[in-house]
Amino acid sequence: MERRSFLKKAGAGLAAGAAVSLAACGQSEQAAAPAAATGSAPAGAPAVQTGLPEIKWRMTSSFPRSVDTLFGSSEMLANRLREITGGKFDIRIFPAGEIVPGLQALDAVQQGTVEMCHSCSYYYVGKDKTFGIGTAIPFGLNARQMDAWIIAGGGQELLDEFYSNYNVYSFLGGNTGVQMGGWYRKKIETVDDINGLKIRIAGIGGEILSRMGAIPQQIAGADIYPSLEKGTIDAAEWVAPYDDEKLGFHKVAPYYYSPGFWEPGPAVHFYVNKAEWDKLPKEYQSAFRSAAREAHILMTATYDHKNPQALARLLSQGVKLENFSHDIMKKAYEVANELYAEESAKNPAWAKIYGEFDKYRKSQNAWFSVAEAGFDRFMQSVR
Numbered sequence: 001m002e003r004r005s006f007l008k009k010a011g012a013g014l015a016a017g018a019a020v021s022l023a024a025c026g027q028s029e030q031a032a033a034p035a036a037a038t039g040s041a042p043a044g045a046p047a048v049q050t051g052l053p054e055i056k057w058r059m060t061s062s063f064p065r066s067v068d069t070l071f072g073s074s075e076m077l078a079n080r081l082r083e084i085t086g087g088k089f090d091i092r093i094f095p096a097g098e099i100v101p102g103l104q105a106l107d108a109v110q111q112g113t114v115e116m117c118h119s120c121s122y123y124y125v126g127k128d129k130t131f132g133i134g135t136a137i138p139f140g141l142n143a144r145q146m147d148a149w150i151i152a153g154g155g156q157e158l159l160d161e162f163y164s165n166y167n168v169y170s171f172l173g174g175n176t177g178v179q180m181g182g183w184y185r186k187k188i189e190t191v192d193d194i195n196g197l198k199i200r201i202a203g204i205g206g207e208i209l210s211r212m213g214a215i216p217q218q219i220a221g222a223d224i225y226p227s228l229e230k231g232t233i234d235a236a237e238w239v240a241p242y243d244d245e246k247l248g249f250h251k252v253a254p255y256y257y258s259p260g261f262w263e264p265g266p267a268v269h270f271y272v273n274k275a276e277w278d279k280l281p282k283e284y285q286s287a288f289r290s291a292a293r294e295a296h297i298l299m300t301a302t303y304d305h306k307n308p309q310a311l312a313r314l315l316s317q318g319v320k321l322e323n324f325s326h327d328i329m330k331k332a333y334e335v336a337n338e339l340y341a342e343e344s345a346k347n348p349a350w351a352k353i354y355g356e357f358d359k360y361r362k363s364q365n366a367w368f369s370v371a372e373a374g375f376d377r378f379m380q381s382v383r
Contacts, residue, residue: 052281057091057115059270062102062123064221065095067243069302073174073268073295074118080291089284091116106271110167115276118173120268122203127166130349132204133357134159134170136266138336140357143175143265143300145364150267153360158353167274171292174268174299177307181257181324182237183249185228188257188324191331200224200236204339205262211335221247228252237262241310242303250319257322261332268299 059078063070071093078091094114096102105117106124121134133140141149149155150172163170182201188194195213199206206216217233227233229252236253237260238244250256270292277285315321340358344351 062119076295179260183253
């Protein structure tokens with residue numbers, strides 16, 4: 001996409017500065033256990049009876065405070081719970097690193113070090129690649145489709161059966177929407193250009209690029225900029241324009257690629273220790289589910305609001321917006337399917353969830369191609 005084209009089409013909408021609106025959703029995800037942990041959350045804040053106990057929990061986040069939209073989802077949950085319960089259910093939030101490192105948040109909940117965490121399941125694919133499906137796998141579901149699968153399509157039950165092996169329940173806690181494909185010091189035009197590319201990327205996406213010849217690097221967020229600047233790495237993926245802009249990658253890597261096919265609709269989750277959840281009064285469980293759903297909706301709405309503005313600012317500073325070629329996308333898709341077939345042959349947990357996930361993805365894509373895609377293409381073509 002050309003810089004001038006984006007700026008011209010985005011200008012009118014940016015000037016309007018639409019505010020983010022929020023509405024609570026009707027049906028909540030079900031936790032796989034007692035009847036008190038299941039059922040539909042009310043549309044508004046549930047009434048909490050007097051005489052209920054005071055509850056104090058600790059939540060460790062996988063995100064620093066500086067990543068305000070991701071971290072803000074946990075703050076939204078805690079604030080709403082205090083409002084709904086008159087301060088009786090209080091959750092104290094700890095950013096990544098204050099109790100445990102961000103990528104050990106789930107372990108802390110599993111072991112009972114803290115009652116809950118806010119994290120992405122694909123951080124834990126080293127334990128089992130099945131963890132990747134709960135957040136995002138390359139060429140998976142977009143944000144709306146992921147919500148549909150988890151909330152209404154049976155995904156929650158499948159995920160919680162898997163998560164029960166790790167002593168946790170899961171609740172949707174945000175989605176960034178499809179992410180960008182990252183920042184590159186030089187143009188990437190052909191599949192051959194992937195060979196030898198040193199790129200900061202982790203998880204299953206990193207494994208796919210590795211099979212295409214890239215050299216994935218595990219680098220913490222704070223170290224990405226100097227690594228790009230010095231040429232220690234050739235490219236880095238992070239999130240999307242709003243978060244990327246704050247880290248200044250555009251100053252040292254001018255090519256900004258789309259889409260991040262490895263993260264088409266990454267869902268973030270609140271994970272709660274099973275024993276601690278089971279001890280909660282049912283009124284607090286209902287309040288928690290409602291607050292979690294509000295926080296989930298807020299994250300996607302906030303990113304959808306902020307990303308266009310951030311991208312316009314980046315393009316005005318000379319960033320070169322590029323699309324991965326069809327050949328690169330097709331090759332990555334083929335490699336991804338090979339990996340998924342291999343994992344299905346050796347990992348029963350993956351085979352069970354991915355089999356249902358894949359059928360749902362095909363159905364969703366067939367439907368989205370009928371109305372959504374046609375409308376989107378038209379609207380994106382007009383001034």
